[in-house]
Structures are given as structure tokens and as C-alpha cells.
Amino acid sequence: MEQTEEQSESTNSALKRVQETAEAKAHTYDASKYERPSVTVDVVMMSLRKRDLQVLLIKRRSWPYEGMWAIPGGFVNIDESLETAAKRELQEETGVQDVYLEQLYTFGDPGRDPRTRVITVVYFALLDSERLQVRAADDAADVGWFSVYDLPSLAFDHEKILHYSLERLRGKLDYTTIAFSLLPEQFTLRELQRVYEIILHKRLDKRNFRKKILSTGILEDTGAKKMEGTHRPARLYRFNPEAEAKL
Amino acid sequence: MEQTEEQSESTNSALKRVQETAEAKAHTYDASKYERPSVTVDVVMMSLRKRDLQVLLIKRRSWPYEGMWAIPGGFVNIDESLETAAKRELQEETGVQDVYLEQLYTFGDPGRDPRTRVITVVYFALLDSERLQVRAADDAADVGWFSVYDLPSLAFDHEKILHYSLERLRGKLDYTTIAFSLLPEQFTLRELQRVYEIILHKRLDKRNFRKKILSTGILEDTGAKKMEGTHRPARLYRFNPEAEAKL
DNA sequence: CTGACTTAGTGTATTTACCACACTAATATA
DNA sequence: TATATTAGTGTGGTAAATACACTAAGTCAG
Structure with a gap:
């Protein structure tokens, strides 16, 4: 029922060694211009609609995966926490605040985004079926709700993320509120x-x-x-x- | 018992908007030179030693938290997955391979490192008590094993991370192997x-x-x-x- | 206004998981 | 040969999980 708080660190005696070799080993990927991975936050938002468990997706309008549906997300600002970034995303996509929100998992394989190295911290959000109405049908062209049991084909490996989300939700159902x-x-x-x-x-x-x-x-x-x-x-x-x- | 695989993405229609505002909002932190957060991987390594649950720590030799003990970690190379990075760290610190390894949580509050914005993906590793012997006492000045029930004072918020690790271990004990x-x-x-x-x-x-x-x-x-x-x-x-x- | 339909609300008996608890036999050492 | 140490075993009591079916309050259509 509880998710512990943020924070931690890393850099230590061993770290400098690593850092030195880091650039040496980086025999490019697509972008030698990006020495470091970018960090984004994605938010899996689920809600009950019409006696169905549905997830909010956004239609991509450009390469890669143009025209396919994807989990909403965006870059983490330099001065905001990961959770704040997730809340901001939620606010921007649905206009909803104060929802259940927990960190799910961090996905960071190189090559998961054909453009550049992106590490994404995925959050999981649940909206109650009442406040849900608020927006959702606004810019309906781009945003849509889909049954988790009948998904469209998804961009990147977002299908895997949704499966993981559903598993987590099920797992937590009987020992949390x-x-x-x-x-x-x-x-x-x-x-x-x-x-x-x-x-x-x-x-x-x-x-x-x-x-x-x-x-x-x-x-x-x-x-x-x-x-x-x-x-x-x-x-x-x-x-x-x-x-x-x-x- | 299972941890799902890596991968995912984010950049989508809404992403561009976010990205534009990202720099605008960034009214510095310490470093305007770092427009983007750095990403590290930290590894909490635990093992049973002398009928005690112990964790491997490294002594810091420079500011900040000089002289204090910390969880080992390092930057993620541009071309390696998070899990690969964690394994590399393990290998470097202890010389051990093929251990139990799972992603624990990602900590990314701004200010958690006084030097710059660092987001760290924490992994959790368990070594069996036999292979453990291999190294561990090598460069004993910097590396040490400590009882999780009697920890020294730790750098950053690593104490919180260790508590979280222990909770997770306990939680998984009775429904996993x-x-x-x-x-x-x-x-x-x-x-x-x-x-x-x-x-x-x-x-x-x-x-x-x-x-x-x-x-x-x-x-x-x-x-x-x-x-x-x-x-x-x-x-x-x-x-x-x-x-x-x-x- | 009456009959048909829909869902809320309730109890019991069976099985299964959890827990407390104490003695004997094999081996090593002094 | 006596002493100390740990492996290995069973039972009964209590709490939790499961399977299962009918009645009463209301709505709606005719």
C-alpha cells in the first residue's frame, strides 16, 4: 500500500573509473552527440469505463511508429522530481489531479527508441470513474481510451509495459486498497x-x-x-x- | 518471481510541448550546464555472512559525504542496458557473476546529490554464501560488508534505499523462491x-x-x-x- | 394494478491452511 | 562411556477460504 520515497545516490570511488571508460566504450549508437541517455516519464493511466478496464493512449503523429498508439509521457525537467513530472503529465493529458500514482518500473534498453537512447521511468495511475468524465473526449483525435483486453497495435514496446501494469494491478488488488x-x-x-x-x-x-x-x-x-x-x-x-x- | 523485460518509450504528440517548456522552467538548480539529468545505476548487494544478513558498501573518498559508506554504483554507458550496467558494477565490485538481480526502484529527486541532478536506478542483488568468499576482502580499505541490522552512517539517502531493499526482500520471501x-x-x-x-x-x-x-x-x-x-x-x-x- | 423481471442481501457446512507444542535417535567430543 | 548437540517426526485446535440457493424490494410494461 505504500511506496517509499524518492532519493539516493551513487557516485563513489568506483564511479570515476566507470565514468572514464563510459565514453571510451561508447562506440556510438545513433548519436555520439548524446553522450548520456535522456530520461522521460511515461504514465499508464487506467480507469473503469463501461464495465471495462481501459487505458489512456495517445496517437503518434510522427516517425517513428507514426499513426500508432502510445502511452503518454515526456521529458523530466531538470528541477522537478520524477513523481512531479508524472503528475504534470497527467495534468496535461487529462486535466485530473490527485489520483493514485505509483512508480512502476524503469525501462532503458538501448535501441528501444530508434532516435536516441532514452531511459523511461514508468508510472502507473488510476482514475476514479467519476472524475474521469472531466476531459477524455477533448482533443479526441489524438487521445483515446482502450480496453486493456482489446488493445490496438502499440508503438515501441508499450504492449509489454501494459502487460506489466496489469500484472502489478492484479497483484496488489488483494493486499492493498x-x-x-x-x-x-x-x-x-x-x-x-x-x-x-x-x-x-x-x-x-x-x-x-x-x-x-x-x-x-x-x-x-x-x-x-x-x-x-x-x-x-x-x-x-x-x-x-x-x-x-x-x- | 518474475521481473518483466526492459523497454518502452514516450515521445509523442504531447512530448514536444513538454520539451519546449522544460528548459524554460529550469530556473537552474546548481548546474545550468546540465540541461538533462544524469543516470546512474546503484546496486544493493546482500548476502548471508556469519549467520547475518549483510550488505556490501563502499567508503567514499571525496566530497560530498567524504569518509562515509555508500551503495556502489556508476554511470550507465550509452550503449548498455540498465541491467547490463548493474551486472558490470557487480563484476567490478565483487568479481561475481550470475547472481540474482532485480530492479528495485528509481530515485530521482532533484537535490539528492549536491553536485548535480542524478537519477539513479537501483538494482537489488543476492549472492549465495559460497561464491561470496571469492573476493570481498580484496581492497578491504574501501569495501566492506555490514549487517543490515547494524549499519554505519550512510552517504546521501542510502539508508532509505537499504530499508526499502530489506522490505522488498521480506515481502518476496514467502511467495517467491x-x-x-x-x-x-x-x-x-x-x-x-x-x-x-x-x-x-x-x-x-x-x-x-x-x-x-x-x-x-x-x-x-x-x-x-x-x-x-x-x-x-x-x-x-x-x-x-x-x-x-x-x- | 398486476405480473414479470432484476438485483440486494443473507447463512451454513466443508475443506483447507495455520499454529502451538515435545520427544527420540544419530553423531562428535571430552 | 557419558555428555552435548542437532535432525527428524505428528497431532489436535483454530481460523480462513470455499461452495452453494433462496427471499424481498424495487422497476417497468402491459
Whole structure:
């Protein structure tokens, strides 16, 4: 449930040796002009839309992979932290703030970008299905939401990144409260169950699910009820972060 | 148990906008000469020594943090992958190859290094206690092994990195086979239990431990026995990677 | 207004995982 | 030959996971 904070370092006695050999070994790549790799931040943004787990992608308008879809991202400014850069990207792409955000993995193989050496730190973000509406259909030509179970062909190795993201999401689902960040403040138990079912991609037993969730004490009954469609009305719950219960 | 592969990208329609503003926003840091962050790879190397979980550190010989201990690391060469860089570091520091290696986290706050902006990708390595002997005491003035439970004062925020490493190790202990990478090919059940006890820093029940491990079918009886000290001889087991059993 | 339809909400019995706990046998050493 | 040391083994109790089916509150169409 927690991601530790940033920071660290490296340069030490051994480092100078390395640095000296670094340029010597660099028998070019594409660009001898780039002695050092560039660093970008990419953000995998997922949300629930229409009872489906979807990811936000951007259509590339130039070489390489022109016309293909890609995960949004951009360079890290010299004076901002990686997380700040990820938040800025989010803000620029969707206009949303205060979403769940965690660092996923750093991808840095040489040759992953045909233009130059780029190391990218990938962040993973979850939007709740309500605030989601805000933008998303704005400059609809370039930006689109896609089901993670039915992806278009993707630029670079972004398909691999999305698979990794999905694995991580699934893994964290049952020992963290990550699922709540996909729902609005109030929700019914059935809606919560649906989040789990969509992400795990399998049916769950209703009674066992409710029993397990409620036994953790992590939910708070709002007293309100939700009436919708042709059903019986359902209780609305709220996530209680105070209750540091284990799922 | 698996770490996905490298690779990805970022530059897309939104990227250009970002890049333009990047330099504008960069109201210096220390170095306007560095328009872009440098990238290093640091390696947290742990091993079991004398019934203790220890980490390899290097003594700094210059500013900043002169005389303090730090995690070894170095710049990423322009033509090598992050993992390759981490392996190279390992090789340089300890002369060991083919160890367990996984990417841990990327730390990149501006100001984490007083000299310039450095983003570091931290890898986590485990050496088995046998091959360990190889070097380690070579240029003993600069390099040393320290108990993770009794650390010296560390350069930069390396203490935080080590805490994170230990947490990750503990977390993975019971749903992966990571523990085996700390042992030689053959080992007794008692030795395996000791690995768990040292890492989790608590005593485990012998019978329950054996029952659980053996029931997974992940161990293979070698037929051999180990006689040592003033004990009864013990069976030697071997890790069987084929048996894709869950711990 | 009535009948058909949809979903909320509830309990029990079975199986499986987890945990606490103590003695005997093989070997080395003094 | 006596002493010290560790390997190896089983059982019962408790908590968690799973499989499974019906009733009641509401909506909607006719």
C-alpha cells in the first residue's frame, strides 16, 4: 500500500573509473552527440469505463511508429522530481489531479527508441470513474481510451509495459486498497465487487466477497442508499482509510 | 518471481510541448550546464555472512559525504542496458557473476546529490554464501560488508534505499523462491530455515517450516547427507526450479 | 394494478491452511 | 562411556477460504 520515497545516490570511488571508460566504450549508437541517455516519464493511466478496464493512449503523429498508439509521457525537467513530472503529465493529458500514482518500473534498453537512447521511468495511475468524465473526449483525435483486453497495435514496446501494469494491478488488488481509487467516494458493494471482477477477469462469489470485505472493517456504511434501474436499492459505502485493516 | 523485460518509450504528440517548456522552467538548480539529468545505476548487494544478513558498501573518498559508506554504483554507458550496467558494477565490485538481480526502484529527486541532478536506478542483488568468499576482502580499505541490522552512517539517502531493499526482500520471501539464491546448490532444511529467520528477523517453528516447504514439492532430496560438528547428519536438498509450485 | 423481471442481501457446512507444542535417535567430543 | 548437540517426526485446535440457493424490494410494461 505504500511506496517509499524518492532519493539516493551513487557516485563513489568506483564511479570515476566507470565514468572514464563510459565514453571510451561508447562506440556510438545513433548519436555520439548524446553522450548520456535522456530520461522521460511515461504514465499508464487506467480507469473503469463501461464495465471495462481501459487505458489512456495517445496517437503518434510522427516517425517513428507514426499513426500508432502510445502511452503518454515526456521529458523530466531538470528541477522537478520524477513523481512531479508524472503528475504534470497527467495534468496535461487529462486535466485530473490527485489520483493514485505509483512508480512502476524503469525501462532503458538501448535501441528501444530508434532516435536516441532514452531511459523511461514508468508510472502507473488510476482514475476514479467519476472524475474521469472531466476531459477524455477533448482533443479526441489524438487521445483515446482502450480496453486493456482489446488493445490496438502499440508503438515501441508499450504492449509489454501494459502487460506489466496489469500484472502489478492484479497483484496488489488483494493486499492493498488500490481498488478504491477506481471508484467514486461512495459506492455499493456490488460495484466494488465488479471492480475486482473486471481487473481479475473472473467471476467472484457474492457472499464470500461481501463477507471478506466487510470483515476487514475497511468500509463505512454511509446510511445512504442507491436506487437505480430496475433493482432493489443498495447500501452505499465509503472507504475508511483510518481503518488500517489488512485485506 | 518474475521481473518483466526492459523497454518502452514516450515521445509523442504531447512530448514536444513538454520539451519546449522544460528548459524554460529550469530556473537552474546548481548546474545550468546540465540541461538533462544524469543516470546512474546503484546496486544493493546482500548476502548471508556469519549467520547475518549483510550488505556490501563502499567508503567514499571525496566530497560530498567524504569518509562515509555508500551503495556502489556508476554511470550507465550509452550503449548498455540498465541491467547490463548493474551486472558490470557487480563484476567490478565483487568479481561475481550470475547472481540474482532485480530492479528495485528509481530515485530521482532533484537535490539528492549536491553536485548535480542524478537519477539513479537501483538494482537489488543476492549472492549465495559460497561464491561470496571469492573476493570481498580484496581492497578491504574501501569495501566492506555490514549487517543490515547494524549499519554505519550512510552517504546521501542510502539508508532509505537499504530499508526499502530489506522490505522488498521480506515481502518476496514467502511467495517467491528468492531465498534459494542466498544458498549454495545443496543445503539442509535447517540452513534454509535459518535464511528465513535471518531475513524475517524472527524465530520460526521447525516442524511447521519443514512441513510447508516440503509440501510445495519445490525441493529435491539429493540423497547425500551433511555431517558437521557434533550433530546428527542432515539430508541435503537441492532447489528444483522445474517444480513450479507456489510457496 | 398486476405480473414479470432484476438485483440486494443473507447463512451454513466443508475443506483447507495455520499454529502451538515435545520427544527420540544419530553423531562428535571430552 | 557419558555428555552435548542437532535432525527428524505428528497431532489436535483454530481460523480462513470455499461452495452453494433462496427471499424481498424495487422497476417497468402491459
